[in-house]
Amino acid sequence: MYIIKLGGSVITDKTKENCFKQKIADDLVRQIKKSKKETIIIHGAGSFGHIIADKYKLNEGHISVDQLIGLSLTQGMVQKLNSLVLDSLHNIGIPGVSIPPHSCLILKNHKPFSFNHIIFKDYLDNGFTPVTFGDVVLDKQLGFSICSGDLLMLLLAENLKPEKTIFVIDEDGIYTSNPKQDINAELIESTTIDQIDEYITSRDKHTDVTGGMQGKISTIKKIAKLGTDTILLNGNKPDRLFKVLIGEKTRCTNISGGHK
Numbered sequence: 001m002y003i004i005k006l007g008g009s010v011i012t013d014k015t016k017e018n019c020f021k022q023k024i025a026d027d028l029v030r031q032i033k034k035s036k037k038e039t040i041i042i043h044g045a046g047s048f049g050h051i052i053a054d055k056y057k058l059n060e061g062h063i064s065v066d067q068l069i070g071l072s073l074t075q076g077m078v079q080k081l082n083s084l085v086l087d088s089l090h091n092i093g094i095p096g097v098s099i100p101p102h103s104c105l106i107l108k109n110h111k112p113f114s115f116n117h118i119i120f121k122d123y124l125d126n127g128f129t130p131v132t133f134g135d136v137v138l139d140k141q142l143g144f145s146i147c148s149g150d151l152l153m154l155l156l157a158e159n160l161k162p163e164k165t166i167f168v169i170d171e172d173g174i175y176t177s178n179p180k181q182d183i184n185a186e187l188i189e190s191t192t193i194d195q196i197d198e199y200i201t202s203r204d205k206h207t208d209v210t211g212g213m214q215g216k217i218s219t220i221k222k223i224a225k226l227g228t229d230t231i232l233l234n235g236n237k238p239d240r241l242f243k244v245l246i247g248e249k250t251r252c253t254n255i256s257g258g259h260k
Helices: 022-035 050-055 066-091 118-125 149-160 212-225 240-246
Strands: 002-006 039-043 096-098 105-108 111-115 129-133 135-139 143-147 164-169 190-192 229-234 253-256
Touching: 002 022, 002 149, 022 066, 022 240, 039 066, 039 149, 050 066, 066 096, 066 129, 066 135, 105 143, 111 149, 118 129, 118 149, 129 149, 149 164, 149 212, 164 212, 164 240, 212 229, 212 253, 229 240
Parallel strands: 002 039, 002 164, 039 129, 096 129, 105 135, 164 229, 190 253
Antiparallel strands: 105 111, 135 143, 229 253
């Protein structure tokens, strides 16, 4: 089984509110279908969630009554995006089922407090493809806070032990510096958990409320400690996801999992 995160930067235009990249999403779904692999799909909130969440400062917790409508709007918008992703899956014959994080996860000061991973396993065992996403959830200490797709990747990797975790992003992988700002940035094709701290990853101007690439690397380090390999690949390039799923060589970054 593979856990695949479809980044919000790939399936939405993060600079335009509620802008879904239908063609890209459909192509990624076709690659998953063609691979015939068992998968759990996570997608980022992209422009459907981050703009509103940032406006209402939802990641700071419950500090004003105005935030209540902000939380409701954010949950509603990410579920609209989730419905669009499900449509892409259903149109090609993948039996995707939505599992909203706010229905199975509670945080405490941004950290996991309780998580029902069994529902994901039960749907998998019955032949379905679980689909979840970045969301705003209840937080025992703060009232509510943001659950990123990256946190879901870690929690599901911890509990369900996938063969690999795959981050589908808008770059070819991890670089020695930010490729959006440095023309001399070099792609790191293969690395280990011990080497990853050596690489500098500066934030670009569209870094979102969940921390961008730096937050992603922090998550990947934790996944690697579980002994699970992680691959980062460019979702805008044809067939790269398919090639990774079937074990063919393609341009990407592979981070080898360490062993406990």
